[in-house]
Amino acid sequence: MTLKRFGVSLEQDLLSDLDRLVERERFPSRSGAIAYLVRKNMVEAKWENDEEVAGAVVIVYDHTNLEMHKEVNAIQHNYHCLILSGQHIHLDDHNCLEVIAVRGKAYKLRKLSSKFKALRGIKHVDLVTSATNI
Numbered sequence: 001m002t003l004k005r006f007g008v009s010l011e012q013d014l015l016s017d018l019d020r021l022v023e024r025e026r027f028p029s030r031s032g033a034i035a036y037l038v039r040k041n042m043v044e045a046k047w048e049n050d051e052e053v054a055g056a057v058v059i060v061y062d063h064t065n066l067e068m069h070k071e072v073n074a075i076q077h078n079y080h081c082l083i084l085s086g087q088h089i090h091l092d093d094h095n096c097l098e099v100i101a102v103r104g105k106a107y108k109l110r111k112l113s114s115k116f117k118a119l120r121g122i123k124h125v126d127l128v129t130s131a132t133n134i
């Protein structure tokens, strides 16, 4: 991809913030940080506009709760069209972590995530938002 150069004018405080961001997140340069922020903004817009997006639903639950185990499985079968793959990790004697890679319209992925949140006794649910073409 061709790189284009352009001049950026920022207030001193904002430039200092940018440099702190570059250092904290270990971006290779200010350009790298700006490119990251632009793409992050594009991904957020895709989710806001209910476009086709990708991401992951991360859940933690106690597998000794057999009803929970069944429900987690049933939800994934009901939404198989949105699910690309799933990874199950046994964290300890009780806790399971599942990372479920998803792709589809943003509102459908949010709905899938909320199905897990609605389960009584689920310990953690998070929706990692990314995109397919950025």
Ligand code: NI
Binding pocket: 063, 088, 089, 090, 091, 095, 096, 097
């Ligand atoms: Ni497990």
